[in-house]
Structures are given as structure tokens and as C-alpha cells.
Amino acid sequence: MNNRNSFLTFVTACIPGVGYMYHGLIKKGVQVLFLYMLIGPILYFIGLGFLSHLIKICIWFYTFFDTFAVSNKIKRGEYVPDSEFIFKNYVNTENSYSVTPTWNERINRQGWVILGSFLIILGILSILNQVFIDSDIYKYIRSYASQYFIPIIFIVIGVLILFRKKD
């Protein structure tokens, strides 16, 4: 992979997934772009639209920083594989030589557990949202949670990850 233009790297990094594609990571880039574009409509469809902007901001910042990390790795001459974006750590390596692996073969047990847990949490949140949708207190709590509580949790988790790094 050749070195890429820094300005174009910045411009493409601003659009989630496009930065990866610019650096030759087509599969990863397409996955990120689809995820970014679909997360809003899906969450609005199940009634959790108030969470979409928070998740989108997270994905945007992650892909923005990661694009520059990928760019720096390529500049240093490191090999950057075109890996999966979501199931990167949960893909079976022993079945990678299979011609047409099924989803069950591709994703390992831990990956399915995480996906299942995520869907269960999403379902519970969606049901709770539908049950309490008419309650003013719930609306008040939901508004404050999306405005202040969840962002603060993001910051706390980010700081915890940073401190864990220094151990």
C-alpha cells in the first residue's frame, strides 16, 4: 500500500468508513459506512431514536481517530489487514480457509453471546420505552439520560480504558 495524501486522509476520515476505503480497507470501510447509515433508522424504528445520535457520535470519533492510526501504520510500513469492523475479535480463524463459510462457522461462540446479549438489551429497552412512553417522568428521565448521563458514562469508560492502559 502506498502512502496517501494527508489532506485527503483528513477529508475522508470525516466521513465514517470512507477513510478506510481510501486506505484500501474496502470491507472494513463498507461495514462502517453501512453501520453508520443504518443505525439511525433502525433505532428510530424500534423507538430508541434518542440513542442514535450518541452512538453515531461514538462511531464517528472512533473511525476518525482509527483512520489516522491506520494511515500512520501504513506510513511506517506495517501491514494493515482488511479485517472485520464489528466481529474483528470474534471471527473463527480455523474456518478462514473454507470456500463459503456460513455465519455460524465464521463467528465464534463469544461473538454470538455478545450479539445475543446486545439484542436482548435492545429488546428490553425498546419494550420499556413502549410501556412508559406516555409517562412524563419517563420522558424527563430519558431526556436527561441522553443529554448528560450517557455522555458522562462515555467519558468515565474512556478514562477507565486510558488508565487500564498504563498498568
Next chain:
Amino acid sequence: MQNKRDDFDTIIINSFKDITVSDEYNKKLMQKLHKKQLPDSKRNNLIPSYALIAAGLLSIFLSITSLQVHITNFESRFFDKAVITEINQHSIINFIKQLGE
């Protein structure tokens, strides 16, 4: 050409006497040299943490300043002006048409 050591030379020579290189010198030097090149596992932790902190800060900033509301207000004001201009333009054109008839 100077053949004898002067005061300046003796100061330089004496300055080397008190230097003791510790046993960990090489190890520390290598740590300093490779400080920017953290292992992949540690480097990969940095990006999610930065992303989460930045996302949290931006979300709080947006909710405190209500920037989205300001942008929407600006957008609606702009569209109002555009609609008013269009209406005025149509009325002028209609007026000219009426004059022509």
C-alpha cells in the same frame, strides 16, 4: 596550536570524572526510543478511549449550548427569507404580466 592544557581543558576533562552510567541505562534508553511505538494491544486501547471521551464531551457541549436548536433556527430563518423573496418575485412577475395584458 595549543600544546599545554589550560584551565578550560581541565574543566572539560574533570567533568567526565563524576559521571557514573547506571546498569539500567540501555534499558531506559530503549524504553525512551520505543515510547512512541506501543504494542498493538495497548495502541488499540487508545482509540476507543479517545473516541468515547470526545463523544461524551461533544454530546454534553451540544446539549449545554443547544447548538442544534441554533442551527435549526438559522436554517428556518434562511428558508423564511427564501420563501418571502420567491413570493415577492412572483408578485412582481404577475404585476408585469398584468401590465402587459
